[in-house]
Amino acid sequence: ADQVGPPRPDKVVAMFYFLWQGGRHASLYDISEILADPDRPWGPRGAFHFWGEPALGYYRTEDPYVIRKHAEMLSAAGVDVIVFDVTNGLTYDTVWQALCDEFIRLRGLGWNPPKIAFLAHSHSERVVQHLYEVLYKPGRYRQLWFRWQGKPLVMSSDRGLPDETAAFFTFRESWAWTKPNGWFGDGRHKWPWLDHYPQRFGWSINPDTPEQIAVCAAQHPISAIGRSFHDGKEPPLDARRPEAGWCFAEQWRRAHEVDPAVVFVTGWNEWIAQRFLKEANKAPSQLAGKPLAVGDTYFVDQYDAEFSRDIEPARNLPWDNYYWQLVAEIRRFKGARSLEPIRQAAITVDGRFDDWQAVAPEYRDWRGDPARRDFSGWGNNHYRDTSGRNDIVIAKAARCDQGIAFFAATADALQLPADGRFDDWMVLRLDADDDPTTGPLGCEICVRRRNDTPQAVVEYCRVLTDGIDLETPEGAFAVRSGMTPVERRVLGTVPLGVGERALEVVVPWSYLAAPAAESGDVPNVADRPKRVLFQWSDGIPPEDDWRAYMYSGDAAPLGRFRYVAIRRNDSKP
Structure with a gap:
C-alpha cells in the first residue's frame, strides 16, 4: 500500500482468454523450431502453428490442471474476469464447459476464480443467441457470470437479436483500434480489445468519465508492432527486447493516466495462429518488418517471441516476465492492503503448536493446488505430473528472542517422502537480504528437514555467476530464476517440530542477517533484517528453477510470490 495506495474495490481488470487450443490435434507445428531449423517443414496451409512452447507445454485447454493453474495465477494477479474469444463465429462449448466445471469445483474449495464473459464479432447475433440458449437462459454456472450494470456482460453488438436476449445482457461492442475505424464512433458503449498508444477509452453515461480502456502486450506481426514497440516505432532487429515489456508498459502508463473503471488486457493464452500464403496484389505486404513475396508464408496474429501477445509464461523467451509485469501493473491500478507486521511471541519448538493459535498475521494458500496432472496435449504429447504431495494451506511467522519462528499447516495429514529422501519435503526458503540476485530465485537461506x-x-x-554473461537477457534472467549453479554452505542445524498436519522451526538471528550468514556472528538488533520474505514448498527440489515453483509440487505462495514477515519499526527484534 505504501507504493500503490490502498485497495480500490471499484476497479476491474479483464483478461482476453482463448479457447481454441481445445480438442484433439494430432499434428503439432512450432514456428520457433521451424525458424531455427531450415530443414523442418511448415505445416499445411491453414494449419495452426504455435509461435513457441507454453511453460505448461503444448496443452489442450480442457486439461483440468491447466485450468486450475490458470485460475490460480490469474486470481493471484488480481484479474477479475476472463473474456472468452468467440470472435471467429465458433463458441467452443465443450472447452468453456470444462473450464466452468473446474471453476465451480474450485469455488467449493474456497477459491475465487475470475468470472466469465464472452466477446463475439463474426456472426455475432448467432453466437450470442446460441450462448444465451445454452448457458445463460438455463442459468448454468450462474455464480461465474460477470455482471456489468446489473446484467451479465457480453462484448458484442446487440443488433439482430430477439428482444428477450437483448434485454438480458449489458452489451459493450468490441473490436480492435479506435481510429480510423468507424465502429468506435464517439466511444459510447464501446470496449476495444486492442488499440494504438495513446489508447482511447470507451464510456457509458458521461463522455468525460472513462469506463474502459484496452492494454495490449503487442499487436500483429503483419503490422510490425511487437512487444518492443514504443515511442511510436518498432526497434530494428538488433535492438528488440521482447522480454523487456516496453509496449506493455507504455500501454499501462496510458491506462493509469486515464484511470477507467475497467482495464481490458490482451491477452493470456492465444499461442497459435494459422499459416497463410502471400497472394499477388493482396495484403499483407510484410511480416515482422520484412517484405513478403508471392507464395511466402505469413501469420496474422502470432509469429515469434517479439510478435506475440501472450502474457501466460513461455518455456523460453520471454519466460514469465509478462506475468510479473502484469501483477505489478494491476497492483498499481487496484491498490493493495498494507502489510501487517509480525508480532513477538513465545514459541517453543515442540510439535504441539498451541502457542501459534493467537499468532497473526496468518498467510494463506489455495487448498487443492498441488500438481497432479495426467492429460494429453497437442501432437503425441501426454503430460503427467505426480509431484503434488502435501497441500500447504496456512503459514505464520513470529518474532522471538532467538530469531524468527515459522509455521506451516497442510490441508491433510503430512505425507512423508516415499523414497525416504527429505531434500524436497516441506522446505522453507528465505530472502533476508532483500537482494533478488544473491540466492536462487532470490532466496539465500534454505531450511529443510535432516x-x-x-x-x-x-x-x-549463493548463486554462482562465473561464465554467465550478465549483459544478455538470457544471463540476467538465469541469475534471478534459479537457472545457475549454486554454492551451498551449511550454517547449522535447528530443532524442527513436526505434527500430524503442521511443522514449526525457529531460524536464529545469526543466520538471518546477511553479514552474519558469512561470519556466524549474532547481529545487533539494529542490524537484523527489517523484513524477511519467505516461501514454503513441497515436492520441489530446492535447486529447481522458476518453472518448478510455478507448476510443480506445491509452493506457498505461488511461483515468485513471497510472504512478507515485516518487523515493527522499533528497538525490539
Whole structure:
C-alpha cells in the first residue's frame, strides 16, 4: 500500500482468454523450431502453428490442471474476469464447459476464480443467441457470470437479436483500434480489445468519465508492432527486447493516466495462429518488418517471441516476465492492503503448536493446488505430473528472542517422502537480504528437514555467476530464476517440530542477517533484517528453477510470490 495506495474495490481488470487450443490435434507445428531449423517443414496451409512452447507445454485447454493453474495465477494477479474469444463465429462449448466445471469445483474449495464473459464479432447475433440458449437462459454456472450494470456482460453488438436476449445482457461492442475505424464512433458503449498508444477509452453515461480502456502486450506481426514497440516505432532487429515489456508498459502508463473503471488486457493464452500464403496484389505486404513475396508464408496474429501477445509464461523467451509485469501493473491500478507486521511471541519448538493459535498475521494458500496432472496435449504429447504431495494451506511467522519462528499447516495429514529422501519435503526458503540476485530465485537461506529426524539443516545458498554473461537477457534472467549453479554452505542445524498436519522451526538471528550468514556472528538488533520474505514448498527440489515453483509440487505462495514477515519499526527484534 505504501507504493500503490490502498485497495480500490471499484476497479476491474479483464483478461482476453482463448479457447481454441481445445480438442484433439494430432499434428503439432512450432514456428520457433521451424525458424531455427531450415530443414523442418511448415505445416499445411491453414494449419495452426504455435509461435513457441507454453511453460505448461503444448496443452489442450480442457486439461483440468491447466485450468486450475490458470485460475490460480490469474486470481493471484488480481484479474477479475476472463473474456472468452468467440470472435471467429465458433463458441467452443465443450472447452468453456470444462473450464466452468473446474471453476465451480474450485469455488467449493474456497477459491475465487475470475468470472466469465464472452466477446463475439463474426456472426455475432448467432453466437450470442446460441450462448444465451445454452448457458445463460438455463442459468448454468450462474455464480461465474460477470455482471456489468446489473446484467451479465457480453462484448458484442446487440443488433439482430430477439428482444428477450437483448434485454438480458449489458452489451459493450468490441473490436480492435479506435481510429480510423468507424465502429468506435464517439466511444459510447464501446470496449476495444486492442488499440494504438495513446489508447482511447470507451464510456457509458458521461463522455468525460472513462469506463474502459484496452492494454495490449503487442499487436500483429503483419503490422510490425511487437512487444518492443514504443515511442511510436518498432526497434530494428538488433535492438528488440521482447522480454523487456516496453509496449506493455507504455500501454499501462496510458491506462493509469486515464484511470477507467475497467482495464481490458490482451491477452493470456492465444499461442497459435494459422499459416497463410502471400497472394499477388493482396495484403499483407510484410511480416515482422520484412517484405513478403508471392507464395511466402505469413501469420496474422502470432509469429515469434517479439510478435506475440501472450502474457501466460513461455518455456523460453520471454519466460514469465509478462506475468510479473502484469501483477505489478494491476497492483498499481487496484491498490493493495498494507502489510501487517509480525508480532513477538513465545514459541517453543515442540510439535504441539498451541502457542501459534493467537499468532497473526496468518498467510494463506489455495487448498487443492498441488500438481497432479495426467492429460494429453497437442501432437503425441501426454503430460503427467505426480509431484503434488502435501497441500500447504496456512503459514505464520513470529518474532522471538532467538530469531524468527515459522509455521506451516497442510490441508491433510503430512505425507512423508516415499523414497525416504527429505531434500524436497516441506522446505522453507528465505530472502533476508532483500537482494533478488544473491540466492536462487532470490532466496539465500534454505531450511529443510535432516533426514527422518526432529532437526532441520539451515543452508546459505549463493548463486554462482562465473561464465554467465550478465549483459544478455538470457544471463540476467538465469541469475534471478534459479537457472545457475549454486554454492551451498551449511550454517547449522535447528530443532524442527513436526505434527500430524503442521511443522514449526525457529531460524536464529545469526543466520538471518546477511553479514552474519558469512561470519556466524549474532547481529545487533539494529542490524537484523527489517523484513524477511519467505516461501514454503513441497515436492520441489530446492535447486529447481522458476518453472518448478510455478507448476510443480506445491509452493506457498505461488511461483515468485513471497510472504512478507515485516518487523515493527522499533528497538525490539
